[in-house]
Amino acid sequence: MDMSERFAALKFDDAERTALAEMRPRLMGAAEAALAASHRESLKYPDYAAADRALSAQGADLAGPKAQDFWRAVVGGAYDDAHQRLIVERAEALCRAKVAPRWTYAQFAQVFAAMAAEAVEESLPPMLRRFGGKWRGKLRDRVAGLFKRAMLECDLASTAYLAFGEKQLAALEADRKHAEAEGA
Numbered sequence: 026m027d028m029s030e031r032f033a034a035l036k037f038d039d040a041e042r043t044a045l046a047e048m049r050p051r052l053m054g055a056a057e058a059a060l061a062a063s064h065r066e067s068l069k070y071p072d073y074a075a076a077d078r079a080l081s082a083q084g085a086d087l088a089g090p091k092a093q094d095f096w097r098a099v100v101g102g103a104y105d106d107a108h109q110r111l112i113v114e115r116a117e118a119l120c121r122a123k124v125a126p127r128w129t130y131a132q133f134a135q136v137f138a139a140m141a142a143e144a145v146e147e148s149l150p151p152m153l154r155r156f157g158g159k160w161r162g163k164l165r166d167r168v169a170g171l172f173k174r175a176m177l178e179c180d181l182a183s184t185a186y187l188a189f190g191e192k193q194l195a196a197l198e199a200d201r202k203h204a205e206a207e208g209a
Contacts (some may be wrong), residue, residue: 041170059139064088079122116185
């Protein structure tokens with residue numbers, strides 16, 4: 026996946042990525058808390074709970090250590106091959122466990138919203154830091170970068186879901202052709 030094209034399409038620039046990097050420890054704290062809360066709430070839904078059990082059987086999870094590794098990578102900001110492999114592996118595990126994409130997006134929404142709130146809180150100057158100045162630009166970069174990162178993650182996850190589905194369809198088609206050839 027070409028990240029430079031994705032960054033350009035989102036207008037996700039160096040200043041915004043740098044602003045996010047400055048907040049990593051606080052964002053991870055917000056992400057962990059939101060992930061746990063999202064998971065607790067979502068377990069009330071039978072399809073989510075079934076998907077959680079299916080993932081556990083595969084050695085994956087929706088909110089445990091594997092999910093936390095995923096969110097550390099998201100917050101970590103390493104837009105490299107390892108990060109992209111992690112996204113693909115997670116999406117494939119979610120597909121195998123038949124986790125509906127809505128649960129992925131619901132988790133993204135809750136976690137990114139918590140991080141956005143943390144970004145705003147982190148950016149407030151002491152004593153409201155007196156009306157104007159550089160902090161406004163910094164706040165804008167942080168919030169814009171966070172939401173653009175959210176959209177990037179949704180795009181990457183969707184791409185991985187589709188790629189895995191295409192691989193499954195191709196394998197089924199190959200099996201069908203093989204069966205037809207043997208039966209002829």
